[in-house]
Amino acid sequence: MLLLELGKKGLEEAAREGASYADIRIGKIFDENLTVKRGVPERVTLLLKSGFGVRVIAKGAWGFAGSVDLTEDEVVETTRRAVKIALASSRLKKKDVALTPPTARRDKYTTPLKKDPFKVPLDEKMDVLLQAERIVAEHSSLIKTSSAFFRAMREEKLFMDTDGSEIIQEITWCGGGLLGIAVRNGEVQRRSYPSPFRGNFSTKGYEFFQSLDLLGHAKEVGQEAVDLLDAEKCPSGETDIVIRGDQLALQIHESCGHPTELDRALGTEADYAGTSFLTPKKLGKLRYGSDKVNIVADATVLGGLGTFGYDDEGTPAKQVYLVKKGLFVGYQSSRETAHELGFEKSSGGMRADSPLALPLIRMTNINLLPGDWKAEEIIEETKSGILMVTNTSWSIDDKRLNFQFGTEIAWKIRNGSKDKMVKNPTYTGITPDFWGSCDAVSEDDWMMWGTPNCGKGVPGQVMYVGHGCGTARFRNVRTGLVG
Amino acid sequence: MVTERLLNVAEKTVELAVKEKVNQAQAASFLWDSALTRYANSQIHQNIASKTGGVAIKVVIDKKIGTLSVNTLEERQIKDAIGKAVKIAEVTPPNKDFKSLPKPEKWTPIQGAFDKETATCSPDYRAERVKEVIGTAHSKSPIVKAVAGSFSTDMLAFAVSNSLGVSAWAKISLASLKVTVISQANGSEGFGYAVQHSRHMKDINPALIADKAAEKSITTVKPKTLTPGEYETVLSPLAVGTIFDYLGYIGFSATPYQDGQSFVKYHLDQQIFDEKLSVKDDTRDKRTLIAVPVDGEGVRKKTVKLVDKGVVSEQSICYDSLTSGREKGTPSTGHSIPPITSGFGQARPMPINMVATPGDATTEEMIKETRHGIFVTRFHYVNPVEPTKAILTGLTRDGTFLIENGEIIGPIMNMRFTDSMLSVLKDVPMIGKELEQGETTTVPPIKLKKLRFTGVTQY
Numbered sequence: 001m002l003l004l005e006l007g008k009k010g011l012e013e014a015a016r017e018g019a020s021y022a023d024i025r026i027g028k029i030f031d032e033n034l035t036v037k038r039g040v041p042e043r044v045t046l047l048l049k050s051g052f053g054v055r056v057i058a059k060g061a062w063g064f065a066g067s068v069d070l071t072e073d074e075v076v077e078t079t080r081r082a083v084k085i086a087l088a089s090s091r092l093k094k095k096d097v098a099l100t101p102p103t104a105r106r107d108k109y110t111t112p113l114k115k116d117p118f119k120v121p122l123d124e125k126m127d128v129l130l131q132a133e134r135i136v137a138e139h140s141s142l143i144k145t146s147s148a149f150f151r152a153m154r155e156e157k158l159f160m161d162t163d164g165s166e167i168i169q170e171i172t173w174c175g176g177g178l179l180g181i182a183v184r185n186g187e188v189q190r191r192s193y194p195s196p197f198r199g200n201f202s203t204k205g206y207e208f209f210q211s212l213d214l215l216g217h218a219k220e221v222g223q224e225a226v227d228l229l230d231a232e233k234c235p236s237g238e239t240d241i242v243i244r245g246d247q248l249a250l251q252i253h254e255s256c257g258h259p260t261e262l263d264r265a266l267g268t269e270a271d272y273a274g275t276s277f278l279t280p281k282k283l284g285k286l287r288y289g290s291d292k293v294n295i296v297a298d299a300t301v302l303g304g305l306g307t308f309g310y311d312d313e314g315t316p317a318k319q320v321y322l323v324k325k326g327l328f329v330g331y332q333s334s335r336e337t338a339h340e341l342g343f344e345k346s347s348g349g350m351r352a353d354s355p356l357a358l359p360l361i362r363m364t365n366i367n368l369l370p371g372d373w374k375a376e377e378i379i380e381e382t383k384s385g386i387l388m389v390t391n392t393s394w395s396i397d398d399k400r401l402n403f404q405f406g407t408e409i410a411w412k413i414r415n416g417s418k419d420k421m422v423k424n425p426t427y428t429g430i431t432p433d434f435w436g437s438c439d440a441v442s443e444d445d446w447m448m449w450g451t452p453n454c455g456k457g458v459p460g461q462v463m464y465v466g467h468g469c470g471t472a473r474f475r476n477v478r479t480g481l482v483g
Numbered sequence: 484m485v486t487e488r489l490l491n492v493a494e495k496t497v498e499l500a501v502k503e504k505v506n507q508a509q510a511a512s513f514l515w516d517s518a519l520t521r522y523a524n525s526q527i528h529q530n531i532a533s534k535t536g537g538v539a540i541k542v543v544i545d546k547k548i549g550t551l552s553v554n555t556l557e558e559r560q561i562k563d564a565i566g567k568a569v570k571i572a573e574v575t576p577p578n579k580d581f582k583s584l585p586k587p588e589k590w591t592p593i594q595g596a597f598d599k600e601t602a603t604c605s606p607d608y609r610a611e612r613v614k615e616v617i618g619t620a621h622s623k624s625p626i627v628k629a630v631a632g633s634f635s636t637d638m639l640a641f642a643v644s645n646s647l648g649v650s651a652w653a654k655i656s657l658a659s660l661k662v663t664v665i666s667q668a669n670g671s672e673g674f675g676y677a678v679q680h681s682r683h684m685k686d687i688n689p690a691l692i693a694d695k696a697a698e699k700s701i702t703t704v705k706p707k708t709l710t711p712g713e714y715e716t717v718l719s720p721l722a723v724g725t726i727f728d729y730l731g732y733i734g735f736s737a738t739p740y741q742d743g744q745s746f747v748k749y750h751l752d753q754q755i756f757d758e759k760l761s762v763k764d765d766t767r768d769k770r771t772l773i774a775v776p777v778d779g780e781g782v783r784k785k786t787v788k789l790v791d792k793g794v795v796s797e798q799s800i801c802y803d804s805l806t807s808g809r810e811k812g813t814p815s816t817g818h819s820i821p822p823i824t825s826g827f828g829q830a831r832p833m834p835i836n837m838v839a840t841p842g843d844a845t846t847e848e849m850i851k852e853t854r855h856g857i858f859v860t861r862f863h864y865v866n867p868v869e870p871t872k873a874i875l876t877g878l879t880r881d882g883t884f885l886i887e888n889g890e891i892i893g894p895i896m897n898m899r900f901t902d903s904m905l906s907v908l909k910d911v912p913m914i915g916k917e918l919e920q921g922e923t924t925t926v927p928p929i930k931l932k933k934l935r936f937t938g939v940t941q942y
Contacts, residue, residue: 040578041548042805044571048553048564051535063606066533068554081532088520088606089527092614123574130576145742183743188871268523271631271663274863274880356533395864397878397897402940404876404899406868424869428899428938458521458529458633458661481901481937 003070007160010054010075015162017083019056021099023165024079025312026052026070027157027355030118034150034176035198036129039137042147044122051355054082060096061089066356099335100345102163103316109309110170112302113205117152117174120206125150129176132214136180139222142229144183146222148214149198150176151452152206153464157355165314173305173464175201175450176209178218182225189228189423191408193217195246196391201450201464202303224409227421234410234425236480240385241427242378242473247407248368249449249467250391255431256288256295257366257465258456259400260322261349262331264361266340272458274398277431278328280341288328289435292472294369295323297332299348304365304466305450312359315348322366326436334361353461360457365448367468371441375471378440380416386479387411387418388425404428404481427479434474442470485514486652489642492538492556497644499562500542503569507543507584509649511779511822512536512556513641516602520609523631525617530606539779539822540568543584546577552822582808585815587648590783593767596774601656601684602638609634612660612689619693620664624701628667630693634660636684639823643781651781653821655774658684659922662692663881664700671706673894675699676861676881678721680772680920699860699882703894708939709885711898715856716934717849717886720919723839723926725862726875726904727762731834731923733870735764735789735799737806737818738831746873746905747795756793757911759842762926763788764801764818764834770918770925771836775821780804784817789834803832839926842914849913849930851889857898857936858884858891873904878940899938907931 007024014022028050035043052075053066063086065078129148136146152174159167177199181190194200194212202208243251259276263269266280278286299308299317310316313335322330331341332349351362379387393406410425411418452464489512496510514536521529537554538561549572553564612634620630635658642652659680666673677695679687718726732739739745746755765786766774778784780803789799802810803819818832850858857879865877878899884891908931915927 038580040580041575042578042580043550044548044575045550045552046567046571048551049537050554053533061527062530064529064531066531066535068535068537078534085530085532085606088610089530091607091610092522092527092617094524094526121574122571126574126576145744181742181744186749186871188744188869266524267629267631267665268528270523270629270665271521271633271661356535358529358531393866393868393876395866395876395878395899397899397940398863398880399940402878402897402899402938404901404938426868426901430941459517459519459635 003158006070006072006075007158009072010079011160011162013076013079014054014056014083017080019058019083021057021162022054023159023161023313024052024054025157025159025355027155029354030154032118032152034125034129035147036133037147038145041126049354053355054079056082056086057097058083058086059090061086061093062097063089064358097336098339100339103314104164106166108168111172111203113172115206117206118154128214132178132218135215135218136178136222139219140226142182142184142226143180143222145181147179150209151198159310159312159314161314167310167314169309171203171308173201173203174206174209175199176212176214178214178221180221180225182229184229187229189225191221191225192390193221195449197451197453201305201452202448203305203307204303228409228423231421231423234422234480238476238478240382240473240475241477241479242382242385242387242413242471244389244471245445245447245449245469246390247388248469248472250394251405252366252368252467252469253451254394254396255400255403256322257363260331261361262333262337265331266337273456277399277401282328284329286328287326288323288432289326290438291325292371292438292441293323293326293435296321296367296369297347297349297364298367299364301365301367301448301468304448305452305464306364306466311348311350312352313350315346318348320347332361332363337361351463353463357461360461362456362463363454363465365466365468368441370443370446370470373440373442375442375445378442378471378473379413379418382413382473383415385413386425387413388427401431403431425479426481427477428481429477437475438472439475440473446470485640486642486654489514489640490644490650490652493642493644495558496538496540496561497646500540500565501646503565505542505544505569507646509541509584509645510538511641511643512538513823515823516638518604519633519635520606520613521633522613525630527610527613540564542568542572544572546581547572547575548578548581549575580805580809584645584647585649585780585782585804588783590651590776593774593776596655596682598656598683601636601658604636604684609636615689616662616693619690620697623694623697626666626668626701627664627697629665632662641821641823643777645781649781651777653775653777656682657772658687660687660689660692662696664696666700666704668704671704673700673703674881675703680922682772703882706894706896709895709898711936711938713933713935715853716931717846717853717856717858718929718931719860720926720928721921722859722862723929724921724924725865727837727924727926729865729867729875730873730904731837733867734873735801736831736833737800737802739870740800741806741809744870746871747799749871750795752794752796754793755795755905756790756908758793759914760790760793760908760911761840762790763838764836765838766836768836768838770838770920772920772922773835778817779819779821782815782817787816787834789837801832801834806832835923837924839918841916841918841927843916844913846915846928849928850886850891852913853886854888856886858886868901875904876901897940898936900934901937902935907934
């Protein structure tokens with residue numbers, strides 16, 4: 001049976017069972033993961049997932065059920081199960097679920113790409129990884145572990161709802177990276193390229209992986225990991241810090257991305273990840289950062305890992321401001337949460353990590369818009385400080401206020417120049433104070449960083465999201481707590 | 484029978500793979516029927532169920548390994564997947580660390596690991612229990628503002644077969660009730676959390692768990708701010724479990740151990756923790772939750788002494804077949820993660836049945852013996868900062884209290900700790916006599932001589 005007919009079958013069954021609204025997502029996921037570690041192919045894996053999920057509103061409450069079995073009988077049975085679950089939910093509701101007006105469309109979206117990563121022969125990809133990993137490993141006998149990574153993912157999905165939507169999407173992304181770990185007398189130092197979490201990723205084709213030029217950067221990875229063993233410890237105290245994009249991306253993710261998710265702000269993630277200091281009462285009033293700080297959720301930016309045509313409840317991709325000239329002005333929302341606050345439309349942030357999972361409000365691309373500085377000028381205009389590069393540890397409280405980050409590497413800045421390398425750098429702060437101290441944002445090194453491992457929800461889902469940013473400076477930040 | 488079906492699928496898959504002229508083949512099939520009722524703001528807002536299943540196929544051709552996971556149990560699609568796995572292996576360079584797939588060994592099922600009633604729990608049953616939770620919490624005090632949490636019931640089964648004769652399976656049921664209660668008075672919020680896990684849903688006591696969470700919540704409004712620094716600290720079992728989860732991940736797994744990133748590697752045969760501290764990983768201990776007799780490669784799960792009277796050693800490390808193959812004479816301990824994950828078992832080998840040896844104190848006695856300290860009921864967002872020194876950072880959450888002269892005198896703002904667990908667990912004056920079952924740990928409360936708090940949050 002064709003997928004469209006299966007989808008139609010599910011929606012008809014939902015209506016027959018008494019659902020006032022229903023949507024169905026049918027999808028396939030192809031996920032290729034390659035890892036070369038210490039000279040051997042440690043992981044050569046292809047994951048193929050398929051299935052469907054039916055979401056319904058019946059008696060004013062939500063129900064959801066999913067299955068991997070793509071047959072007509074299973075679609076009917078699973079839809080009935082979803083309605084039954086909704087009826088159970090309705091026993092504990094305060095009011096009926098209400099959604100923003102439908103934006104029903106019939107459309108197709110495909111990630112624009114030049115070279116399909118799934119069509120590139122496996123041995124060609126493995127060859128790049130083996131060569132690059134060898135360069136990292138051979139730099140020094142102090143390199144005890146070296147790894148090279150490649151990952152490509154494709155999601156083919158159909159979304160249909162009882163409002164008349166019929167959207168077919170094919171989203172593809174890929175990327176990779178390098179890791180070198182140097183060990184001496186029990187001390188361990190690591191360097192990653194181009195960013196941690198197995199590299200950088202983009203909704204582009206194999207041409208993106210090629211542009212990373214792992215071979216050209218492998219020597220530096222090994223060199224810096226070894227050099228860190230002899231570096232001074234990060235000084236403790238208060239100082240100005242300059243944060244490069246491969247760390248700033250996670251700072252944005254944790255301290256702006258998550259707290260502007262409207263489900264968190266409305267308390268529906270209270271049991272797990274927590275709530276948010278950005279409560280609805282503060283919308284349009286709270287000074288989140290300095291006037292240099294402009295942050296958007298943008299699912300349309302070319303190459304962003306969170307770029308798509310439509311979210312998983314059929315809302316078209318868009319850009320919305322979260323922070324404008326330092327003022328907290330917007331949320332990432334769904335049709336239900338947007339209606340709750342009286343917004344006209346959803347921000348288009350509902351995403352699920354598989355057809356069998358319930359869509360949640362997830363980041364798309366949360367971007368710190370470019371300022372008017374050059375990255376080099378920020379350093380030149382800093383008398384004394386620390387340049388923080390590449391995330392290695394992260395932690396933030398359940399309202400997203402108190403954070404602490406560690407980076408793989410840092411350099412002291414003295415009189416406008418990059419000075420000595422320092423190791424085990426950490427910094428900590430309180431979100432609005434920290435962003436309030438931001439006085440310089442770069443333009444020339446602005447780029448998209450892909451984070452393929454954002455966790456949220458119960459049961460847990462892992463989403464791929466993006467962050468656009470360059471380099472930024474923050475005044476009087478506490479550093480060097482570990483040592 | 485679910486397990487018979489899964490074993491048939493796994494054996495058939497291996498049979499088909501061997502026909503493709505591979506040297507060795509392994510198949511791990513699984514089914515996961517999960518249901519979860521989630522609530523927040525004192526009403527159900529997410530209510531879901533999903534049935535998933537699949538096979539992870541591994542084929543070996545002259546040490547060249549191809550792995551392919553597919554979420555179907557249908558023979559035609561599996562046949563197609565085998566062909567793709569063989570193609571992957573053919574073009575993959577040899578893995579010199581690979582010695583062999585596991586050989587068969589004797590194992591026996593674990594009695595009491597599966598409860599049919601839990602596996603087939605209805606949404607109405609879960610909704611009724613959630614109703615009881617919400618009602619109990621609100622009846623505790625008028626300042627209770629909102630109740631959030633989840634009640635999940637799961638059936639998980641997997642079977643493993645390989646061309647050397649491994650034929651193993653496991654089937655378990657799980658029920659978990661998690662409750663967060665939020666109170667509000669004079670513009671200040673208080674938070675409380677409680678949780679119960681069991682293999683049997685009927686063991687779950689919604690009124691008791693709701694009451695615990697509500698009690699904490701109403702006593703945590705108007706928290707005071709405490710200056711960061713080193714404090715005597717009493718940790719609840721939930722907080723202790725979080726620390727051991729991270730030590731398992733960064734220390735007792737063979738992956739960081741072989742990468743030179745585990746603190747265990749640099750302290751072999753040394754007493755790095757208090758001698759009163761002993762922790763084993765034992766899937767057959769009745770006090771653990773995830774009772775699977777075999778791992779994701781069909782290897783019998785062995786008991787591993789992670790910490791023996793404060794000492795760590797080579798025997799503290801958890802291996803799967805690939806990591807054991809890297810070390811001469813080291814067998815797999817049966818810690819390959821079962822194939823019921825999104826990555827179908829690609830995670831590092833890990834202890835998931837940690838059980839600590841109890842001490843002889845109660846939490847009340849620990850508090851009584853504390854002059855000026857902190858009672859932590861839950862940690863949040865813990866992460867390693869320097870794994871070889873076991874330095875962790877994280878925050879407290881859902882109930883943190885100041886202890887003065889042996890008494891809890893009131894709630895305090897959530898605080899950040901950053902400290903080396905090697906230093907923190909070196910001197911543990913008191914260990915609790917009651918163990919509490921978590922998802923992967925069964926541990927008592929403990930009293931620490933000191934824990935370094937490096938920051939305080941704001942509301």
